[in-house]
Amino acid sequence: MASTTRTTSPAPFRSTAEIPRRTVEPLPSAGDTVTGRIPLQRPAPSVPGDRFRPSAFSGEAVPFRVTAFREGHDSIGVHLRLFSPDGRESLHRLTPLNDGFDRWSVLIAPLAEGVWRFRYEAFGDDFATWQHAAAIKIAAGVDVALMREAGAVLLSRAAADKTRPAAERRILDKAVARLRDAAADAVDALAVVRSADLANIFADRPVQSLVTVGDEHELLVERERAGVGAWYEFFPRSEGAERLPDGTVRSGTFVTARDRLPAVAAMGFDVLYLPPIHPIGRTHRKGPNNTLTAGPGDPGSPWAIGGPEGGHDAVHPDLGTLEDFRGFLAAASEAGLEVALDLALQASPDHPWVAEHPEWFTTLPDGSIAYAENPPKKYQDIYPVNFDNDPAGIRAEVLRVVRHWIAQGVRIFRVDNPHTKPLQFWEWLIATIADETPGVVFLAEAFTRPAPMQGLAMAGFQQSYSYFTWRNTKEELEEFLTSVAHDTADFMRPNLFVNTPDILTEYLQYGGRPAYKIRAAIAATAGASYGVYAGFELVENVARPGSEENIDNEKYEYKFRDWADAEARGESLAPFLARLNEIRRAHPALRQLRNLSFHWSDDDAMVVFSKHLPAALAADGAADTILVVVNVDPHSARETTVHLDTSVWGVAPGDEYEVEDLLTGSVWTWNDHNYVRLDAFVEPVHILHVKERR
Template sequence: MPQRRITEGLRFGRFPITAVQPVVDGGKVPAKALPGEGIVVGATAFREGHDLLGVSAVLLDPSGAERQRVRLAPPRGERGMGTDRWEGVLTPSETGKWSFVIEAWHDRYGTWHHNAEVKIDAGIDVELMLAEGAKLLGDASAEDFRDEVDRAALRHAADVLGDQSRGTEERLGAGFSQEIADIVARQPIRELVTVSEKFPLLVERDRAGRGAWYEFFPRSEGAVKDHNTGAWTSGNFRTAVRRLDAVAAMGFDILYMPPIHPIGVQHRKGPNNTLVAGPNDPGSPWAIGAKEGGHDAIHPDLGTFEDFDAFVARASELGLEVALDLALQAAPDHPWVQSHPEWFTTRVDGSIAYAENPPKKYQDIYPLNFDNDPEGLSREILRIVLLWVSHGVKIFRVDNPHTKPVWFWEWLIAEVNKAAPGVVFLAEAFTRPAMMHALGRAGFQQSYTYFTWRNTKTEIEEYFDEVSHESPAFFRPNFFVNTPDILTEYLQFGGPAAFRIRAVLASTGSPLWGVYAGYELYEHVARPGAEEYIDNEKFEYKARDWDAAAESGRSLAPYITRLNHIRRDHPALLDLQNLTVHQSTDASTVVYSKHKTLPDGSKDTIIVIVNVDPHVTKECSVALDLAALELDPQDLTPGGGFHVDDLISGESWEWGEYNYVRLDPHVEPAHILSVRRMHQ
């Protein structure tokens, strides 16, 4: 009987490989990725003794074929000092179920180079070290995976190293030449290769992780008020379609609408969330369901399915995708209340429990209960989602997903994507981090975030670092600057400068950002004592005069348009993991950069400097981590600086490691600088 190998079943291979990233739940959940996105991969790998170790990451496409191999290196700065940590970037090219492995190996050339340099300089084992180099490069020249040019160069270097008629310096120079260094950098001389297990990487379509969102209420677009009676005529899909051209012109990618279904009459809320509605008050779109139908119906004021289909088609012509709200709750007069009372929570007095978020009460909404009939309720929701998918909707913004079981989302998103690949779900989950992250692991492609309340320099820097480096494998942040429910104190009291500042931070800090209509009009008046808009559009119609705002210059639309165009022109801004925070001497000036190497080898580098104090001009010195900018020697000026172009103002400067900045928030609170590559 053959004897079992002593290494069989052991945890460690020849070289230990641990703490591999990006890995979610031990590989049970695939890490998130996008086509063309730079995914930071890393591992802790080490070996016994003093010989050198090489570490690589190998990207495997959905068929299992190798598509990219990258040699990893220690991280910059303190993270890479003495930690045995190795990192690099892999870039999948198209959607699908990809994977990657980490390889650790004895670096034969690196080990010989180090030993030869030390020993020959000290006059120790000179001839032996030269002979070992000759054999090393001679062996490498016989490796058939190398092309003939490289093999010839390796053979020549081996011959010179072994030629005792030549001087030591000449022989060593052949083995240390830049040509040989370049060859072994491309294809290292490896031995004792240890391969990690395979880790999954789910590459989803672009809109799963990149895009600019715009939210409006279709009933407000085209709504008309009779000033004699005070009664409103609702806008509809036919009137709202006229607003699409302006939304597309501002450079947005996704048009998101709150629920478009019939609205309950029982306990309907009035203006500003009052408990009594008048006969002309439209109610909250989130109070879904009435005699006209539920989640699979359209509010009759908005039009028909034919009108909706025409709306979606026109949006598509303009390059916009339509996102719908998936609000899994019901008004008291929703058909489900009669047909499926088991889908709700019944109290001891026989009443159905309405929604509460103390001190807030939502008497017009019944939450769903997934514990009484999980199978029936889940399949009904799947039917509804696929109905809207059949009408051209491929993106859903999910209202309060954290109030439903996580297992349900895992099931639903998987079932929907099985039936209709590419459907995207955005979690509106302003809740605890553990739940927000669990929803990402369950399949949500993106999520609302705490960005809305991160306003100081320290808060912004810490949050940008968290979402770009700690959680991107399972959590894609969508930086909405406002919502119908959220008007922060920063926007209430910061004036127009605050609106510009938040737009710059959101549009450049994340590949995903969003705006709720009215932001471009600087709407900032809150309901007293609340962080909500007064005359909240959730409970009433709102007619905005876009043309008058544009004519008077009181519109932020041109600025938002510029930001979205900058995003489209600079791929570095559409990746998540490539953000580096830099230093400034001012407590209100935030500095960060994004860098990306493109498939053709060119580089795109953006530096953003923002004064986050909307009231006071700030002057300071900015200190840049030049390594993060990956400047080539030919990009530098004779004085060692480099050129930057301000994509907002159009000005240009020569910058260096240290730079003076002055930002007046009332004139322009930010620089968005593009590093000019002189050789591109």
Template sequence: MTPNTTPRAAKTTPTSHVAPADPTAPPSAQVPLPAPYAPVGRIPVTEVFPVIEDGRWPAKAVPDEVFPIRATVFREGHDRFGATAVLVRPDGSDGPSARMYEVGIGLDRYEARLAADAPGDWGIRVEGWSDPYGTWAHDAGVKVPAGVDVALMLEEGARVMERAAAVPGRDAADTEVLRAAATALRDESASPADRLAAGLAGEVMAVLDRLPLRDHVSPSATYPLQVDRRRALAGSWYEIFPRSLGAHRDEQGNWHSGTLQTAAQRLDRIAAMGFDVLYLTPVSPIGTTNRKGRNNTLNARPDDPGSPYGIGSPDGGHDAINPELGTFEDFDALVMRARELGMEVALDLALQCSPDHPWVTEHPEWFTVLADGSIAYAENPPKKYQDIYPLNFDNDPEGIYQAILQVVRTWISHGVTIFRVDNPHTKPLPFWQRLIRQVRADNPEVLFLAEAFTRPAMMRTLAKIGFHQSYTYFAWRNTKQELTEYLVELSQETAHILRPTFWPTTHDILTPFMTNGKVPAFKLRAVLAATMSPSWGIYSGYELAESVPRPGFEEQIDNEKYEFKQRDFGAARVNGIEDLLTRLNAARRAHPALQQLRDVWFHATSDESLIAYSKRVDAAHSATGKDDVVLTIVNLDPYGAREGEVYLNLEQLGLPGWVDGSRPVLRVTDELTGDTYEWSGQNYVRLDPFAGRVAHVFSVEPL
């Protein structure tokens, strides 16, 4: 969406900021020109937020997601002024709007909170305006009590009321309030003090707060806002390797792959835990040249299935199904079964090729050929991937783009609605920007998740240019300070750019915290991920607390990337993790507060291993029609019980700041156990992971 701008002066404006120069002169000899003329508004509006690089890319939101709009607004002199935030609908009409209020006292920084009501390409505009009522109220409030210009000030007030009553769109009841105030201001039988009080009445102020009288309205530019469907913000992911669901050994000890059919037969357990996104690792044919064996060895045994990321064989490439898994008919049936169970299907999009991929022979120019004539395989030191060739996007970029676009369209036609993109930061950003833009134009329901654990600048820019969701550093944030600082960053500083997904582990990541902390670590990290981020996920086997690392690496030994995994999920019911996951996802579905990112508040605790935070959604955006508040307290120590005091900020929990916090003022109900307590502003907690309690997830109600 191209941002609208204030019309420029009717003079020719150079398209370049550098004057034409003698072509033989060096660049340093070119003379800079002033920036194009852009008039400031009568009531200046500057520094609008959320805006990404002056509207170069759209800010992000989803329907009913309340987000802040801020701007710096000021004026000359002493007259009063105001500001209004406006959302512009995709058809160009004005949508929801709200008066803005000062949040940086003395800094002229104003804020309002709004929410779009449907997906599409929206806009954000801020309007500064002169406030005749505010100016009169201030002046009259000083002069009339002092006996200065009394009659004049009261008549001025009556005229302001009459003007305000005539503002288009004002309802009949509010119009009558203003007309009555005008009459009272002119009532010479009343005292000046009473007449003034009628003009300054709270009822009058409330009417003009809802729809103010505005002079000299000065709009900012309209900045782009991309509103995606709600799954772009909130969802619970479960990752599977389809070949492992149903994999088994025969009597001779030989492995037989699971199939798409056997995977579909095992989706009920996943759905019963409340997951709503089923994420499949690649299901395309796997090459045999340089196929990796178990634990990433170079010598694959006959029954080693190879890495599904080594895509391509004589059976086809990225747009084909591995024959060992089945057919497209089987894939379609799995997608249908997932939908019947309330899950949509996400598929890994891994843009690399096995040496046996058809593209290697059909388009050798798409790869990097070394001096010895060999094709360069992928590396991420110290890791080496001899079984895959990375594409070289500098060689025939248009041919590569069209081929990959066709791959994406193929999977969309078979029901894939989300692509988890493997290592997008190793491909050119213009490629992703173009691809996602085209897919969004054709299929706006399709989402892209960036699996990029890399530098912040790259991660944020991938989000800016189109990725709907992003992996994060959550797996490596373990202490109270680390978690607090990171969530403040994600919720307050970058929520309009980057939507996080929290994964405690992945098939590639097993941190020392998880390795050493065992079952308690898996439990507490699940609670943190599910309650801190509106989008979170686990990798199959999480329920079993699989935590043995491959020596020297932060990943599991006997990694499923290189072999079949036959799991007995009955153990998950013994260790309690499966039940915990089910209760967490149930809480997420029941509470809109857990499905949003932007409103989170941390509460003090007396023990640094206890972290407490709350999330809140106001009544207007809650399915229950009342404020929805969830307070989570987690023991960050997987090795033992922790106890201490939790000091609640009652105002952030929906209670007025003056409420006496020394007596019970809240009823809290634990979503994990059903236990109910009456709490005050200071409360004792004890969380013992070896007694089965790593956290409280409280729904909160005032008493």
């Protein structure tokens, strides 16, 4: 197609429907009416309330949608006029969704980071209106002469436009002559009406009337890592820790933790997340399994931040120095890993803030400072910050801390419990950092109610933990994943963490190795971002009685793991995780969020979904389609028939095509309805690449 940009540089987007850009004069203002001549409603992408910008990540296939309709039966068309951050303008034709709700859509993959502007323009599609009426009336012998002359007038009008290419005008002139040829019969006239050449001409450049221009909107496009990535969490103090002859433990350090980086990179992870690396308080320090009594060698919870050695801007002396941390960042980068640092805005009783700024905490009537609680959990070793006593002072201090770690090279922050802090604080902090250092990513650890979770996303968090951890059945997964892929995707990007130090669900506790494979496979393929906590590959599934936490929780003690022994005995899931991440990297459809489509199976434990990326939106110009069939019952073998809507990836109903299982290498010929058997104890999931039609 002809270029729509103002320069010869590559277009800052990929599109399925780019058309030549041109200026069309809109109708005069309707005065005091809100509605234009052709109504334009519910523009998307959007954020509820329209107070915040919707967002996307670079290369994300974004459905631009709007509701447009007019009175009567005349046809309309809709365009999207798009302006890149550097001001380049492009025009895109929308197509109706045919859902009965007058929704129109076009897929665009913005590439350039920054704020994009867009607006919708509706118009009377005069050619489509005539074509529809003429096809019916001429075939029925009704008003034939009238319809032929109306078409000739319309096509003459288009041919008179000297800005159209000469080849197009010649086709139009021939069509006019044929319609006005007295010797031509109804068959000849219908050939003009149904001409593919004419349809293509007017699809690219319609004859417009009643042009209506909608309001302008904005879309924030962020770097790809804001929406795409495989995360791995580990505690540096456990990596290289040694048990000494006297029974005490020598902590791992940033230097010894480097030895684990090649293994994490070899599994294909993109982001390494570190729990807090700061000094840990001694007052009310927790012992093993969250007990209230800590021994002299117990390291305490990293989230009880602050001690005589410093606070949020310091590193724990057991881990090394700030220089050692920068060396760790460099080693991670060399291995292809970005490091995410925990941002936990709370303090141990020993934090310098407590002595220097007691007003930053909540004082109870008895004069004591309130510690953190999340009933039934109690955190006597942590004081939550009170953001209302000195908001200006707290803002200045947190901004200083975040700038400090950015200066060390950190570009990703996993934020602990952001829903327990004021939303306006996060809106301010994230916007301030974005202005100073574009590309910094904030992940909200917001296991909370929908309103605050979504509010944090609207206010600027690039990613969020989600309810995925507790959605295990077919019905639960279909409802949840449909919601995050479509209902809230304009502003909230879920990171489908499978487990955390705090969360070991009953599904994982009792589902064994199959449950771990099932959850990892769904997370890695259904979401653009997902994560696991160290030990997942060893199927660590023994819980502390009465809880959803691992027994001997690493939050409160060092963890000694023999990675090599587990792999040697074939018990590690590291090869499985590596293959999942290899598949993700090879298939761009899996690095998208909004392209998820569910299909059907006859078994209530068999989940079936696809992810499709059209060729026009793929960086390599090749369409990519992945089908996932997973048995979510980790205790059985299941067999069923799966029923697929193949039109999702452009295969006509009934046509055959080839699929390759990317986990086993098996190849089958499939169609709309296919028999599947999945044994949870052998291989509980098919990840199928749709290869070709037969």
